[in-house]
Amino acid sequence: MSLIRSLFALVATLALAVPTTVLGQQPHYGGELVFPVPSEPPSYDGHREETFGLIHPIAPFYNTLLRVDPNDKSGVKPAPSLAESWTVSPDGKTYTFKIRTGVKFHDGSDMTAKDIKASYDHIIFPPPGFGSIRKGQYADVESVEAPNATTVVFKLKHPSGSFIASLLSPYNFIYKADILAKDPHWYETHIMGTGPFIFVEHVKGSHVVGKKNPNYWDKGKPYLDGFRAIFIRDSAAQVAAVRGERAQIQFRGFTPAARDDLKRTLGDKITVQESPWDCILYVSINHKKKPFDDPRVRRALTLAMDRYQASAALSKIAIVKDVAGVQVPGTPYATPPDDLAKLAGYWRDIGKSRAEAKRLLKEAGVPEGFAFTFSNRGIPMPYEPLGVWLIDQWRQIGLNVTQKVIEPAAYFGVLRKGDFETAMDFQCGYIVEPDLDMYRFTSASRNPANYGGYEDPVLDKLYDEQSQSTSPEDRKKIVREFEKRLLDEQAHVLMTLQWHRIIPHSSKLHGWQVTPSHYLNNTLDTVWLSP
Amino acid sequence: MIVYIAKRLLLMIPTLIGVAILTFVLLRVVPGDVVEARYLTQGNQFQSQELMDLERHKLGLDQPLWKQFTTYMAGLARLDFGLSMWTGAPITEEIKLRFVLSLQVAIMASIIATLLAIPLGILAAVKQDTWVDYAVRVFSIAGLAMPSFWLGILMILCMLLVFHWVPPMVFTPLWVSPSENLAQLIWPALAVGYRYSAVSTRMMRSSMLEVLREDYIRTARAKGLWLKLVLVRHAVKNAILPVITVLGLEFAFLLGGLVVTEQVFNLNGLGLLFVESISHRDYTMTQALVLLVAAATVLANFVIDIAYAWVDPRIHYR
Numbered sequence: 018m019s020l021i022r023s024l025f026a027l028v029a030t031l032a033l034a035v036p037t038t039v040l041g042q043q044p045h046y047g048g049e050l051v052f053p054v055p056s057e058p059p060s061y062d063g064h065r066e067e068t069f070g071l072i073h074p075i076a077p078f079y080n081t082l083l084r085v086d087p088n089d090k091s092g093v094k095p096a097p098s099l100a101e102s103w104t105v106s107p108d109g110k111t112y113t114f115k116i117r118t119g120v121k122f123h124d125g126s127d128m129t130a131k132d133i134k135a136s137y138d139h140i141i142f143p144p145p146g147f148g149s150i151r152k153g154q155y156a157d158v159e160s161v162e163a164p165n166a167t168t169v170v171f172k173l174k175h176p177s178g179s180f181i182a183s184l185l186s187p188y189n190f191i192y193k194a195d196i197l198a199k200d201p202h203w204y205e206t207h208i209m210g211t212g213p214f215i216f217v218e219h220v221k222g223s224h225v226v227g228k229k230n231p232n233y234w235d236k237g238k239p240y241l242d243g244f245r246a247i248f249i250r251d252s253a254a255q256v257a258a259v260r261g262e263r264a265q266i267q268f269r270g271f272t273p274a275a276r277d278d279l280k281r282t283l284g285d286k287i288t289v290q291e292s293p294w295d296c297i298l299y300v301s302i303n304h305k306k307k308p309f310d311d312p313r314v315r316r317a318l319t320l321a322m323d324r325y326q327a328s329a330a331l332s333k334i335a336i337v338k339d340v341a342g343v344q345v346p347g348t349p350y351a352t353p354p355d356d357l358a359k360l361a362g363y364w365r366d367i368g369k370s371r372a373e374a375k376r377l378l379k380e381a382g383v384p385e386g387f388a389f390t391f392s393n394r395g396i397p398m399p400y401e402p403l404g405v406w407l408i409d410q411w412r413q414i415g416l417n418v419t420q421k422v423i424e425p426a427a428y429f430g431v432l433r434k435g436d437f438e439t440a441m442d443f444q445c446g447y448i449v450e451p452d453l454d455m456y457r458f459t460s461a462s463r464n465p466a467n468y469g470g471y472e473d474p475v476l477d478k479l480y481d482e483q484s485q486s487t488s489p490e491d492r493k494k495i496v497r498e499f500e501k502r503l504l505d506e507q508a509h510v511l512m513t514l515q516w517h518r519i520i521p522h523s524s525k526l527h528g529w530q531v532t533p534s535h536y537l538n539n540t541l542d543t544v545w546l547s548p
Numbered sequence: 549m550i551v552y553i554a555k556r557l558l559l560m561i562p563t564l565i566g567v568a569i570l571t572f573v574l575l576r577v578v579p580g581d582v583v584e585a586r587y588l589t590q591g592n593q594f595q596s597q598e599l600m601d602l603e604r605h606k607l608g609l610d611q612p613l614w615k616q617f618t619t620y621m622a623g624l625a626r627l628d629f630g631l632s633m634w635t636g637a638p639i640t641e642e643i644k645l646r647f648v649l650s651l652q653v654a655i656m657a658s659i660i661a662t663l664l665a666i667p668l669g670i671l672a673a674v675k676q677d678t679w680v681d682y683a684v685r686v687f688s689i690a691g692l693a694m695p696s697f698w699l700g701i702l703m704i705l706c707m708l709l710v711f712h713w714v715p716p717m718v719f720t721p722l723w724v725s726p727s728e729n730l731a732q733l734i735w736p737a738l739a740v741g742y743r744y745s746a747v748s749t750r751m752m753r754s755s756m757l758e759v760l761r762e763d764y765i766r767t768a769r770a771k772g773l774w775l776k777l778v779l780v781r782h783a784v785k786n787a788i789l790p791v792i793t794v795l796g797l798e799f800a801f802l803l804g805g806l807v808v809t810e811q812v813f814n815l816n817g818l819g820l821l822f823v824e825s826i827s828h829r830d831y832t833m834t835q836a837l838v839l840l841v842a843a844a845t846v847l848a849n850f851v852i853d854i855a856y857a858w859v860d861p862r863i864h865y866r
Contacts, residue, residue, distance in 0.1 A: 053717075059586060059634045059828075067587070148599030150587065205636065221637070221645055222816040224718050247717050250820070251811040254717075257704050258814075261714030282708075426827050427580035429588035465597060 044240045044528065048546035051264045053249035057222065060205040063188040064140050067150055069535050072187050073268050074225035074246035076539040077239075078123075079190035079210035082114065082133055082169070083181065085448065085532065087543050090292065091348055092532030093449055095181050099133065099191055099211070100169070109176030109487050114169045120234040122193055123215050130163035135194030137161045137171075139201060147201050154183055154453075178486050179452035187447055187536050213239035213542040223248060233542070240528065240545035252398075259521065262286075265546070266522035269535045270294065272336055272398060279521045288524045290531035293338065293345045294516035295454075296445035298403055300391075301510055304471040306438050313381040315508035318439070319362030320374035321414040326367070327406055328514055335399040338517035342500045343458070345515060345533050348449040349489065350496045360505040362512075374414045388417040392440035394428045400441055403513050432468040442468060442510070447536035451496050452484050458503050458510060471509050476502055549857070549864075556853070560846045567842040568624060571835050572617055581609055582633040582829045607633050620835065629839075634830040642821065643836065649719050650817040652729075653737055654802035660741025661748055662795060668745075669752020669791070670784060673760060684749065691746025697808035700739040704812065707735075717814050736813045740806060744798050748791050755787040762786075785859060792855050800848035804841040 056070035063071060063079065083103075086096040100114040120128040141158050143149040157180070159172045173180060190210055196203050208216040211234070214227035228243040247264065249255045256275045258264040260282060271279070279287045300318070308314045324340045332338040340363065344351035357363050364370045378387075391411075393404040408418045423431055432440055446453045459477050461467040476499060483495035503509055520531050528543040583603045587596075604610045608619065623630050629639040672684035707713050715735050720728040759765065760783055768778045807819040818837065825833035857863045 060636065146602065148596065148602040150596065150599055152599075153596055220718075220816070221635070221642060222821065245718075247814070248816075249717065249814045250824075251814065253701065254704075254812060254814045257708060257714050258717055261708055261712065263714055263717055424580075424827075425589065426585045426829050427578065430580040430584045433584075433588070 042527070044545040045547050046240050046545070047242050048548075050241050050244040050266075050526070050541065050544060050546065052244070052246055053255040053258050053264050053267045054246045055248075055250060055252070055255065055267070055269055057248045061208050062202075062205040063190040064136075064192075065150060065205065067188070069269060070248075072536050072539050074219075075208065076187055076190075077212055077214040077227050077244060077541045078208050078216050079212040080120075080540070081185070081187065081189050081191060082137075083184045084187075084540070085185050085537050087528075087538050087540075088530055090530055090532060091449070092292075092295070092534050092537050093182070093348060095185055099128065103181075110173045112171040112173070112180060114171075116167045116169060117234060118167060120211050121232055122211050123209050123230065124193075126193065128191065128193075128211050129166040130169045131166070132191055132194045133169045134161050134163040135197045136189065136191045137169075139192065139197055140189060144201055151186070151188065154186075175485055176487050177452075178484060178489075178492050179450050182448050182450040182452070185448055187539065213540060214241075214244060217243070235542060238542045240543075241541065244541060259287075259523070262523070265526045266520065266529070268520070268539060270336060270518045271521055273333055273519060276519045276521045286524050287521050288526075289519065289521045291520070292518045292531045292533050293341075293347060294336070294518035294535070295345050295447075295449050295533040296443065296516040297341060298337075298399065298441050298443045298513045298516075299510045300407065300513070301432065301437075301440050301442040301468045302508075303435060303438050303440075304469050304509075305435060308381060308383050308387075309438065311381045312507050313377040314383055315511075316361050316505070317374040317377040317381075317383075317414060318411065318416075319504065319508045319511045320364075320370045320377070321416075322362050322407070322410045322511065322513075323367040323370075324363060324512075324514060325365065327410075331399075331402055331406060331514065332517060335402040336516050336519065337399050337403065337514035339515040341512060341515035342504060343455055343512075344451065344496065344500075345449045345454075348533065350449075350451050350493055352497060352500060356497070360501060361508065362504065371414050378414065378416075385415045386417050387415075388419065389438045390421050391418050392421045392423055392428075392431065392437040394441055395422045395424050399516065404441060407513070433465070435468070435470055437468075440468065447534050449533055451492065451499075455480055455483075455496070455499060455503075458499075469509060471507075473502070473507060473509065476507075476509075553854070556850050560843070560850070563846055564839060564842060568621070568835065568839055571838045572620060572831075575829075575831050575834055576613065578829075580829050582607065582831065583609065585827070585829045586634070620832075624839075629836040630832045632825075632830055632833045634825070634828045634833065639833055639836045642833065643818070643840065646816055646818045646821050648721065649733075649815055650803050650806070650819070652722065653733055653740065653806065653815065653817065654799055656733060656737035657741040657744055657802055658795060658799050660737055661745035661798070664741070664745035665748030665752055665791065665795075666784075666788070669749045670756055670779065672749070672753040673756030673787075674779070676757065681753075684753070688746040688749040688753075691742050691749075694743065695808070696736075696739045696743040696806075697812050699742065700736060700809050700812040703735050703739060715813065719816055732813070733815075736806070736809050736815060740802065740809055744802070747798070748794050751794050752787065752791050755790050756783060759783045759787040789856060789860060792859065793852050796848045796852040796855070797845070800841070800845040803844050804837060 054070055054073045056068060058066050058068055058071035060066060061075055080099045082098060082100050083095050084098040085092050086094040099117055099120060101117050103112060103114045105112055116130045116133060122128055138161055140149055140151050141155040157173045157175060157177050159174050162170045164170065192204050213230050213233045215230050217226040217228050219225045225246045229239055229241060233239060249258060255267050256271060259267060260279055276289055280289060302309045302315050304310050328338060328340050339346045342352045342357055358365055391408060394400050404420055408420055411418050431437060444454060444457055456464060457466045459480050460472045461470045462472060479495055479499040483492045483499065486492040486495060504512060518531060525547045527547060528545050530538060532538055583600050587600055608616060632639055632642055668684045672681045675681050704714060716728055716732045719732060722729045765778060765783055768782055804818045804822055806817060807823050810817045810820045822837050825837060
């Protein structure tokens with residue numbers, strides 16, 4: 018009987034093992050991953066920069082305390098990295114992390130809790146005269162302590178629903194404490210982490226090269242011998258690099274036309290992964306300029322927009338697709354489509370919606386043919402098609418809109434000065450999380466990125482309530498209320514369409530999962546190339 | 549001649565100072581600065597005015613304009629261009645890295661342009677109103693009509709469609725691997741060289757036609773001199789002067805002006821650095837690059853003038 022059982026087990030094991038090998042799912046060691054990066058970072062310091070141009074070539078040299086599970090398509094599930102596990106105190110104010118042992122920096126020294134503390138102090142409590150770009154994100158943190166070599170404790174001022182998510186930031190590289198103590202600026206010009214790859218060279222304007230870390234703590238990884246990140250600004254040149262098989266992937270995203278072109282010419286040699294993208298363009302409305310101080314006018318602007326028709330049409334030519342509220346569709350806190358359709362501007366019946374828009378304009382005393390300016394950022398994709406679409410939509414309710422295209426580097430300076438009537442703005446996050454995605458929409462007095470200049474204490478209160486709620490269900494309800502006030506009742510801003518991330522990559526590339534964020538999954542430890 | 553050369557060299561100094569002042573002022577008139585470009589363009593949710601103020605202080609952007617200007621001019625006097633406001637690296641290092649590539653493309657494109665323009669221009673003039681002339685004119689007008697970046701895109705598409713191949717994406721110096729280097733740079737050099745030859749071909753043709761109608765050419769032919777000898781010894785030497793001007797000035801332009809072509813072929817050259825420094829509002833880098841291109845143009849003019857005297861013995865400078 019036991020022989021039969023053993024034979025059965027053997028057959029079952031083989032049956033499971035054979036397909037994975039046949040299908041090529043067994044990771045293969047070796048090879049160099051080559052990928053274009055559309056922009057180059059000004060420095061190497063993840064604590065200081067906020068561009069994907071830093072993450073794509075530099076993240077493989079580092080680890081973070083926690084990471085997003087590399088196999089999670091929604092890009093929100095926390096997974097251990099340098100912290101093996103964590104616990105939360107009953108009052109929700111103390112987070113204790115058990116730090117992995119046996120992790121070495123690339124210079125051979127041991128990584129301990131001291132390095133984690135120093136790195137987070139560098140981000141949250143920077144030394145005098147040293148600014149931190151992410152300090153505001155950790156305003157709830159009271160202290161970071163390292164009582165021993167394997168424990169790190171974060172104490173918060175109050176419970177937070179998003180604290181773990183904030184530790185998933187791919188920018189929060191763990192640096193060596195001794196180096197930071199000697200020179201807090203050292204990491205701006207040097208690279209030395211614990212990551213799966215060791216820095217080889219950076220030729221400015223050209224490329225970054227990394228080689229496999231043979232002493233990587235996650236035994237058996239990485240699979241690649243190395244990687245080469247090549248800075249290619251021109252999108253046609255990036256597509257040509259993949260099409261000419263000089264590069265295997267570009268991690269940010271291609272247009273639908275590029276995807277179709279690659280698929281048509283390379284066939285099975287190309288695999289396409291797609292996902293809603295945690296970036297959205299929205300219209301900021303200057304509340305300090307008449308008649309935009311009137312919520313009826315703002316509601317009319319959103320009611321004019323046929324988002325469903327736009328989704329069908331624009332998704333063929335631009336990197337946008339889903340109709341969305343304040344959260345990426347399909348993610349835990351996103352409003353289901355049927356509920357979203359109840360908000361102003363999301364009604365399925367566009368005729369009724371536009372009739373209501375005209376009524377509101379009339380009621381607010383806005384004359385037929387009222388003219389105003391829409392400022393747009395001088396970036397072709399997707400600003401240009403969305404700008405053209407918006408103008409057309411507003412013309413449908415009798416408004417006369419002129420587009421003013423502003424050069425990208427000057428754009429946000431103009432918005433900060435309030436020198437606009439309506440303008441395109443954008444929101445992009447490294448993780449789909451209400452705290453991160455909704456902060457931009459709080460009152461101008463607490464948030465300098467509120468270019469519309471409005472004050473809304475009700476909205477601020479809702480934001481704080483959801484932020485401090487530790488119950489996902491309660492939080493979901495508050496997020497809905499926030500969304501309804503922001504997009505419907507007050508129509509402070511007008512959402513366009515959620516970006517759509519399209520990654521056509523070589524079919525030889527495995528172990529990489531697209532997520533809603535182009536800042537995630539760039540450590541490359543799980544990536545491998547089939548022969 | 550030596551006095552003339554010295555005078556010309558000295559005259560370059562006020563020209564370059566004028567360029568430096570103009571660049572300094574114009575850059576600061578345009579809205580936005582490097583701190584805004586760095587911290588406001590990525591959609592950061594938690595913007596910090598404190599951080600932006602600190603960065604402006606670090607870069608000296610909070611100082612009055614006159615003080616920024618005197619610091620800049622004092623640096624120039626010591627030939628110190630300072631640090632890039634974007635990367636913090638020394639400007640000379642950043643430029644040196646790209647200069648080799650840009651210089652090589654400029655030289656290769658100039659050689660291609662010269663090799664195409666002079667023989668074709670002469671041929672078109674000598675065979676005026678024949679099919680040869682028409683063919684050369686069509687060839688040169690096509691070169692003028694097609695921007696070099698567009699020709700570059702066509703080249704890449706053709707290579708992809710026919711050979712399933714694209715040029716290397718990373719620059720390899722000529723002395724490291726000549727084949728790899730040429731595999732990358734020959735294509736942009738051809739695209740730019742063709743465009744560049746078009747102007748010179750037409751210039752050479754019209755100049756030759758003018759010279760060929762001169763009395764001394766007729767006299768030389770009447771004496772029974774062999775046509776090739778007349779062309780080489782008398783006609784070309786006189787007709788080539790305006791072509792030298794065009795070739796020289798184009799060369800200076802090529803050093804920093806191949807912006808789009810560099811993007812198409814992903815060349816890490818000065819043109820791309822120029823555009824990036826402007827879009828990043830990197831004042832120090834843009835100032836240095838403008839000055840470099842201005843110096844190259846002034847120097848090219850100077851070399852052209854000296855070349856005139858060498859080609860045409862009737863020209864003397866005092």
